[in-house]
Amino acid sequence: MFTLDALHLARAQFAFTIVSHIVFPSLSIGLASYLTVLEALWLRTGRQVYLDLFQYWLKIFSIGFAMGVVSGVVMSYQFGTNWSAFSDKAGPIIGPLMGYEVLTAFFLEAGFLGVMLFGMRKVGRGLHFAATFLVALGTLISATWILSANSWMQTPAGYSIDADGRFIPEDWWAIIFNPSFFVRLPHMVLASYLSVAFLVGGVGAYHLLRDAQNRAARTMFSMALWMATFVAPAQIVVGDLHGLNTLAYQPAEIAAIEGDFETERGAPEILFGIPNMETQRTDYQIAIPYLGSLILTHRLDGEVPGLKHWPRADQPFSPLIFFTFRIMVGLGFLTAGVGLASLWFRRGEGLYRARWLQRLMVAMAPAGFIALLSGWVTTEVGRQPYTVYGLLRTADSVSPIGLPGVATSLASFVVVYLIVYAAGVMFLLRLMAKPPRPGEAGPAEGAPIHAAGLTPGLAVGEPQASAARE
């Protein structure tokens, strides 16, 4: 499996750059919506705490967004550099979807990001809120197009294939709203919301453990747990629908996820084991009888596919996605459990006194992101050995670039990303380690020129002053 050839290195490079990238768009999707809610609450209630939280998370957003942009530019060129055969063949379909993403989402985000970050003093409250809202809308539109492109690769529809082996679009409606789009899009958006909810909750909890009276920390902790209470269970429902959809369209992936090599009725659910592709069996199994059929078909005697049904060359690599899937599902239930348990503490000051809950939330701050990455690894590795499922093999998608070329560029990406990400994560953690304060400064205050002669208190007075001028 892991021989050192150009194809595997190209795959490693794509995996490395996309995993590094996707964390930041997810952060942006979740945080932009959260910032919109905070600013709306501030405008509606006039309560200072919402503005403080807005400014606090806006600084974190600005770093996360920049990292998402730069790692995203890399992605938009990587299809051509490393996957040129894929680009030539699938370009007529994937290309326009990504083109629409740029035209409807990227420009919108970039156009209003400047106003959102630096424009508090320049425009009125209403216009500033509009900018925040448009940035958040941009992140969601972007997610829609990219999930459409990705789900088309998983469940292609609305195409024909010409003499050169190119995919020709026949029905754009069928392409965009392909059979797995409606489960993949909400699954990703909810995953981003949950990732950010647990990050916000974790940061709130961290500061509550140090100062239980910090108002902003209390507010963000409580808001995050409301998200966990309602969104995490919804995500489980969507996840189940996703599983049923994948069973219908990509049964081999389900077999690999489940570690099932034999096709059978009344299949057990393998809780733990080590799938072995060589011997075509899952070793050290701990299984619950009939549960596999019940989960996948919602019937006790339903038939569940086994990997042996497919030739070895067509089987996804079970030993990886067996585990990534379990990590995702385990964390999914944990987040829902925490969300429901928090309801118990809602009476009075309970939430702000439950120190073990706060400690748990600190520990779970990265839980959403880990689940999200595990989910993406599961679905992308599960699609193998194809790029366009069942139609275009990964081995036939790669560029005619030699081993030294791909090896050099992979090494460069690893080195550069390690430096940039280490610094970025350090700056993010440093910002999150500071408690939110009344009169929290915005991102422009990080820039010495803007801050010259302005105390944080003055900066907070700014929006009111500009509103008064209207």
Place this chain on the structure above:
Amino acid sequence: MHLDLPLIWAGLLAFAVLAYVVLDGFDLGVGILFAVEHEDTTRDLMVNSIAPMWDGNETWLVLGGGGLFAVFPLAYATIMPALYPVIIAMLLALVFRGVAFEFRFRASSRRGRQAWDMAFFMGSAIAALCQGLALGGLLQGIRIENRAYAGGWWDWLTGFTILCGLAVVAGYALLGACWLIWRTEGPLQQRSRRHARSLGVVVLAFIAVVSLWTPMLNPTFAQRWFGWPGIVLTAPVPTLVALLAWGFWRGLSRKHDLTPFLCALGWFVLCFAGLGISMYPLIAPPSISIWQAAAPPASQGFLLAGAVVLLPIILAYTGYSYWLFRGKVGGETHYH
């Protein structure tokens, strides 16, 4: 009515690339000028002058890449592997430069800040160099067989491409200097005038050498430029460059704020037009034309329907954002 979709898209993509070159050109140029501006407060001022726009400017690069993928997939799938090391180096340089915008303000130590300043400078300069190398590599031609790049690793590296690379670095630095003349005041503005004066000479020299070299690369290019009737179209280009040169130095001497920037932009537009004259209708010289590289009409038509509606809207709100952050930087603190 029959629409020549590949031709329309070639025009739209050319516009996107031009928009990228002039917009990100000046903000990359501001980064390149870190080489001669060492003071912390000056550098802050320079970065603040472009902080609200750089992200939007870079989006045109994504549109260029994404657009090529969407409407000319064969060009995208052959040009990118042909220029592989150049493109990868450019992307990595842009990564460093992009994060440096945020990181240089957040660094807690002086050394950390200097390191990110260096990343900002190097990232800007290398990105500019690679864009020039890529342009040169494309112009001199790439070898294609069976719908795939068939050349070697270092085919792109020639005297001509190195010349193009250096020309773009100088050109962007010039745009950056002119931008700073327009958007700053005081000592930085005065120094930027001096930088612009010498960079103007360098850039004109580069334009002359690249223009004379390009027709020698390919007989078709030469026929375009010097044969009849092409010469009717090409003769005004050098004349206009000279006219703009006059306006440029006059603007600098009379201490106009905006004229030098507009004249420098004019040079870029003319060079770009010259490129168009040379290459049309090829998209990947010497063999692939825009019609051969085109995605099927169903793809080009689908994206065009959105682009004609969305591009004017994008230009409108991008313009609004520029208008909002108009005026001299650093100046606003005086008013509050």
